[in-house]
Amino acid sequence: MYRAVALWSLRTGVAVSDMHRLEQLAKEADIQFGGDGTAILLNGEDVSDAIRTPEVSSAASEVSRVPAVRRELVAKQRQIAGNASVVMEGRDIGSVVFPDATVKIFLDAHPEIRAERRSVESALPRDEVARAIDERDRRDRSRPESPLVQAPDAVYVDTTGLDIDEVEEALLKIIRDRTSNGKERTH
Numbered sequence: 001m002y003r004a005v006a007l008w009s010l011r012t013g014v015a016v017s018d019m020h021r022l023e024q025l026a027k028e029a030d031i032q033f034g035g036d037g038t039a040i041l042l043n044g045e046d047v048s049d050a051i052r053t054p055e056v057s058s059a060a061s062e063v064s065r066v067p068a069v070r071r072e073l074v075a076k077q078r079q080i081a082g083n084a085s086v087v088m089e090g091r092d093i094g095s096v097v098f099p100d101a102t103v104k105i106f107l108d109a110h111p112e113i114r115a116e117r118r119s120v121e122s123a124l125p126r127d128e129v130a131r132a133i134d135e136r137d138r139r140d141r142s143r144p145e146s147p148l149v150q151a152p153d154a155v156y157v158d159t160t161g162l163d164i165d166e167v168e169e170a171l172l173k174i175i176r177d178r179t180s181n182g183k184e185r186t187h
Contacts, residue, residue, distance in 0.1 A: 001073045002090075003051035004031050004042040006059035016062035023068035031076065054124060054132055061136045064091075065143045091140055094151035103178045104154035105171060113160050 005026050006016070014021045032041040040048045050056065063069055077097050080086060090097065094104035109117070115130035122129065140148040150156060155174050159167045 001029075001031050001076065002064045002069070003056050003060040004040060004047060005029055005069060005073070006063045007047055007051050007056050008042060009063060010055065010059055016059055019066045019068060022063055022066050023072065026069040026072035033080075052122070054122065054129070057136065058132060061139050064140070065145070067145045070146055091148040092146040094154045095149050096146045099151065103175050104151050105174055106150040106154040106156050107167075108156065108158050109160045110158075 005022065008014075008025050008029060009016060009022060012025070014025060016022070030041075030043050033039065034041045034046065038048065039046050040051060042051075051060075074097050077088060077090075077093075081088070081098065088097070089107075094101055094106070098104075111130065111133065115126050115133055118124075118133065119126040119129045137148065157167070157170055157174070159170075162170065
């Protein structure tokens with residue numbers, strides 16, 4: 001969702017430093033999930049690929065630092081979850097947006113592995129991607145509102161030595177351990 005607002009700000013020429021205008025974009029943004037839930041729609045347009053560029057990633061980190069934008073998007077995230085059972089990912093989903101979620105997972109990997117994976121995904125040089133990831137992590141961990149932190153009750157999963165199928169299986173095991181037929185287990 002932050003990427004969608006960042007994309008819209010880039011397209012409309014709104015500076016990432018213009019907190020008032022960014023708040024307005026966040027309020028006005030119609031962000032939906034299309035089809036099987038993997039398509040991201042911004043004001044009716046499929047922006048699934050457009051929000052994955054390095055430029056948008058960098059802008060999203062800046063946009064996410066604006067408290068009013070965070071408030072608007074957290075409200076939208078909670079509204080989505082109020083209408084259906086959801087799986088959400090984000091840098092503050094378990095710590096701020098849904099602190100009472102039944103299942104919280106903190107995915108991580110060594111920085112060089114994260115850079116390699118993103119480099120393959122984006123076709124950009126690994127060193128360039130590594131610098132961008134490091135800068136974004138530093139910015140997101142140090143922002144005063146909703147910093148990137150592991151929620152105390154989140155399960156830490158280091159994906160460094162895992163392929164995508166192994167990551168999926170590890171996550172499903174955690175979910176199965178914490179739930180039973182969609183109901184929270186009581187111990």
